[in-house]
Amino acid sequence: MLIVAGPYPPWNSRSRPSPQGARFLRSLDELSFGQGDWRTQPLLVDEFELRPRHDDEQGGAPDYAALWPDRLWMIELKTETSSHRRGQLATYTTLARHHHPGLRVDLTYLTPPLTFAPPAGQDGVRLAHVTWAQVLPLLTQVWGRGTDAEQHALATLLEALAGIGSSWSDWRAQRTQPTQSTQREQRAQRAGTTRAEPAPTEDTVMAMVEATARDGRQRAVHDPAADLDLLQRRRLALRQAICAEPEHSPLRHVRPWLWSAASSLGAALSASGRETGFELRLSRYRNPVC
Numbered sequence: 205m206l207i208v209a210g211p212y213p214p215w216n217s218r219s220r221p222s223p224q225g226a227r228f229l230r231s232l233d234e235l236s237f238g239q240g241d242w243r244t245q246p247l248l249v250d251e252f253e254l255r256p257r258h259d260d261e262q263g264g265a266p267d268y269a270a271l272w273p274d275r276l277w278m279i280e281l282k283t284e285t286s287s288h289r290r291g292q293l294a295t296y297t298t299l300a301r302h303h304h305p306g307l308r309v310d311l312t313y314l315t316p317p318l319t320f321a322p323p324a325g326q327d328g329v330r331l332a333h334v335t336w337a338q339v340l341p342l343l344t345q346v347w348g349r350g351t352d353a354e355q356h357a358l359a360t361l362l363e364a365l366a367g368i369g370s371s372w373s374d375w376r377a378q379r380t381q382p383t384q385s386t387q388r389e390q391r392a393q394r395a396g397t398t399r400a401e402p403a404p405t406e407d408t409v410m411a412m413v414e415a416t417a418r419d420g421r422q423r424a425v426h427d428p429a430a431d432l433d434l435l436q437r438r439r440l441a442l443r444q445a446i447c448a449e450p451e452h453s454p455l456r457h458v459r460p461w462l463w464s465a466a467s468s469l470g471a472a473l474s475a476s477g478r479e480t481g482f483e484l485r486l487s488r489y490r491n492p493v494c
Contacts (some may be wrong), residue, residue, distance in 0.1 A: 206347060206357055207248060214481035215251035215432050216466065218271070224354075228346045229270060232339065233277065236312040236332035246270035251432040251480075252278060253464070254299035259493075262440045263462075264295045265432035266311070276300055276307040282315040283336075283368055293331065294323035301326065314339060316368045336365050403429045409442060416486045417454040424463065424473035425484040435462060435484055442484075447494035458486055459493040 205212050207225030221229060226245050233240050252269035256262060266278040278296055282288060293313060300309045310330045322331055340362065347358045404412075404425055412423050427435065442460040449455045465472065465481035477483030 206354060206361075213250055214465065215265075216249060216253040216464070216481065218247040218249060221245065221248050224346050224350065228342055231342045231346070232279070232312065232334070233270075235338060235342070236334055237310060237330055244272060246272050246275075246277070251482075253432060253482075254296060254303060256436070256440075257299070257302060259443060259459075260440070262295065263436040264292070264299050265436060266296050272307075274307060275310070276304050277310045277312070279312045279314060282313075282318070283364070285316055285318050288315070288318060288320055291323075297323065297326055297329045297331075301329065336368060340365065403427055410445070413442070413446060413455055413458050413460075413486055416458050416488050420488045422473070422488075423486045424477055425486070426474035426476050427484065428476045428479075430476075432480075432482055435482060439484055443494065456492040456494055457489050459489055461485055461487065 207221050207228065208219045209222035209225060210219075213219045225248070226242075229246070229248070230240075230242050233242075247270070249269040249271065250267070252266045254264040254266070267281045268279040270277040270279070278300065280293070280296065293311060297309060297311055300307075300311075308328055309326075310332070312332045312334055314334050314336065317335055317337075318333075320333075322333070343358060343361065347354045349355075350358070404427060409425055412425065415421070416423050425438075427438070430438065439460045439462055446455050446458060446460070461484075463470075463472070463477065463483050463485045465477075472478040472481075472483055473485070474483050
């Protein structure tokens, strides 16, 4: 929201950075890769979708991407070292090269102090590992004397980053739960419900799979806590569970897939889908899908 100087954008949508946002991105780019060519301003994408090449691949979703006509720069954020996943960065660069073959591909990995084995080098791909301590001065230089709203957002961000090393999920629950609850209530009211639904359990989702196998009705999983990368992982895990069913099980006719407001037909079926533009869906097919 600081970078675009506006409301939080839908996932995988293109936004133009504000002048301050572009200044910050350019500083981060220079920190990552040295002096670059910024004769034109990029488009910014939050939750950048990298679709799987086939149903048995996970896909990926870097936290941010900056797009130029000839370059794709992805930015992946971590606030806890435990959230580092082996193979994640290689998945991002492989899928980026596949889906955007004409672009130069760069990836900045922004984390707490972290030791990890970088993915094997790929032609035309650059990887930079940057820590939050290096980025804090950039944030203050750009927004330290901004509007009251910008300074409030910056102060909250700096407080969160100062807590790195403790549990991010605990910090978020303690500091932002009242605000998030209010937002969920407002979203639920707009959706015509009395309150937001909790995140679904595995048993709940499998019950939805069974119901779709029986009646053929398309269903969407409401998942307010998931980001796009997590939705992709849940889609693949659900597909693997369905494909592990006995050969003649009716569940093997149900395909989990990701609906997108930008590229799929129809409207969202869940409150989380209406908010983010993505949702995990279940559809029944005449023939087994695996």
